[in-house]
Amino acid sequence: MNQGFAASNRAGTRVGQRSKDSFGRAWLVFPDGTSRVTIERDSVPLYIERGTGSYLFDVDGRRFLDLNGNFTTLIHGHAFxxxxxxxxxxxxxxxxxxxxxxxxxxxxxxxxxxxxxxxxxxxxxxxxxxxxxxxxxxxxxxxxxxxxxxxxxxxxxxxxxxxxxxxxxxxxxxxxxxxxxxxxxxxxxxxxxxxxxxxxxxxxxxxxxxxxxxxxxxxxxxxxxxxxxxxxxxxxxxxxxxxxxxxxxxxxxxxxxxxxxxxxxxxxxxxxxxxxxxxxxxxxxxxxxxxxxxxxxxxxxxxxxxxxxxxxxxxxxxxxxxxxxxxxxxxxxxHLDHTTFEYLEILGNFVRDGISRAISNRGAPLCVTGAASLFRIHPMARVPNDYREAHPAPEGATLMKQLTRFFAENGIILPLGAAASISTPMTRADAEFIVDVFAGFLDTHQEMLDAIEVRT
Missing domain, CATH: 3.40.640.10 (Type I PLP-dependent aspartate aminotransferase-like (Major domain))
Structure with a gap:
């Protein structure tokens, strides 16, 4: 794990106390405590107070790099x-x-x-x-x-x-x-x-x-x-x-x-x-x-x-x-001109290439797909060709939940089972941060990675 990753652990835990309190109130007014099925929760969802640029700030005052962007909507980030x-x-x-x-x-x-x-x-x-x-x-x-x-x-x-x-x-x-x-x-x-x-x-x-x-x-x-x-x-x-x-x-x-x-x-x-x-x-x-x-x-x-x-x-x-x-x-x-799309393509390529190198260097049974400003990580060694091939085995699904959890603990919102997206306010430093956190996950979860069936 490199020094950049070690210095980047901004969140520490997945969910703060105010999010937990808010979720308790939500159970009294929503069928399952949420207003839409797409809300991701690792037992408790993260409640957001505000967003600025490529970052979100939760109700407990912690900052997260946002790779969800309200399901890829916010190509210019928050409060553009x-x-x-x-x-x-x-x-x-x-x-x-x-x-x-x-x-x-x-x-x-x-x-x-x-x-x-x-x-x-x-x-x-x-x-x-x-x-x-x-x-x-x-x-x-x-x-x-x-x-x-x-x-x-x-x-x-x-x-x-x-x-x-x-x-x-x-x-x-x-x-x-x-x-x-x-x-x-x-x-x-x-x-x-x-x-x-x-x-x-x-x-x-x-x-x-x-x-x-x-x-x-x-x-x-x-x-x-x-x-x-x-x-x-x-x-x-x-x-x-x-x-x-x-x-x-x-x-x-x-x-x-x-x-x-x-x-x-x-x-x-x-x-x-x-x-x-x-x-x-x-x-x-x-x-x-x-x-x-x-x-x-x-x-x-x-x-x-x-x-x-x-x-x-x-x-x-x-x-x-x-x-x-x-x-x-x-x-x-x-504000989405040719130059802007070229910038997003460069950042997207950097992230996908960095993730691929981390996988290759460690011989991990994972792969990454996507294009332009989008990417998705898969718990399988070979790049899938369609939905059936991309459908994860149980141990793979468990690994992906842990990956999303690890990213949240280290200050990044990574969608589970969906596209992650780059936004225009993101920088080269943000892209390096994403790759560093992913590499840190590989370095600390070898036992889970060993349990993934290598599909041929």
Missing amino acids: APVVEALTHQLQRGSCFANPTESEIKLAELLCGRIPRVDRVRFVNTGTEAVLFAIKAARAFTGRTKIAKLEGAYHGAYDWGEVSLAATPDNWGDPTAPRSTAFYRGMPASVLDEVVVLRFNDVEGVRRLLSLHAQKLAAVVLDPMPSRGGLIAPTPDFIVAVQETARNNGILVIADEVLNLRQGFRGASARYGLVPDLVTMGKIIGGGLPIGAIGGREDVMKVFDASAGRPLLSQGGTFSANPLSMTAGLAAMR
Whole structure:
């Protein structure tokens, strides 16, 4: 363990007394003491008082380097000055109106001018809504009902998007024909019947399954690099297989870039050669406020057109395109230029390369995946190719919980089983800190590492 790591132990323990007290109060008003299932807790969650730049400060006054960024949303970190200024200015003029504002036009113009295949945009409030309406738009445009999606990929809290989200070796079925599995008790069987499940990077499988169900498929929903599915890069052959088979069979391609739009100035689809018909966006385009957006080809987006009466697909929302989210998003996106993305890429490469070197130097049965400003550590020696390969064995899952715990004890918030993200206020020193803490974990947990089955 080097001196930089030894000097960096800022937190000491995972959770302070005020967080424990707050959690006790929360149990009296929330079903399990939390307001959303995504809140991570190692028996007790960490309660935050404020965030500044790349750091969080908990209610007990301790500082943590934030690699969660509210699930990759905060690409500029916390309290980004241009966003604070834009919001302050807008709040003095009103927070929401039934009428449109010029701010929504400006943000839409930016997205249409930057993201390929985004000819028209409709704003909603969450990534879930964006995917929900993209699927409905594909159905309205094609007149078909089924969708195809990737096993293990997260597309928000929408029944069809949740199919096979949490498939396990006990229920995921044949590798050549994945089973549609329910995400929650009571999910209608009819929903399962309407979803064709694909394996990521399975070229032959995607061609066969899309062709087999082509007459009923409205769309294939594809996250170019699914976070929950392993944050694994798509192979060029897989992208081509999806693209060609969909085009040949009149199936729309929906690129879910709610998370991965942050992979570059033009988004993830452009990075990997995907040319979608619809694109769902969120997270970074809202500057830290709730937002979602559906964009796409002009003819497909025409299903939302109500200028001549009832549209093929009606979409509204009391807070859709609210001026706070629009102005915050515009401020954030204007400060994401080519130079900024290059900086994030450099930091991301430094962290991934540093983690890989630490693994190699110690012969640890771990690996790291990701791209641009995203990374994820896996409890297996070989880089996985899809969700099934990335699914950890019990001892691997235990190791990852301990890794997250160790990071918290040493002043870093590392997401468990999801993408970790770099933000623009982070420095080379922050990146070195991440690598040092990871190396420290390897040096102090050899017994747990020895228990990991090396997959060949």
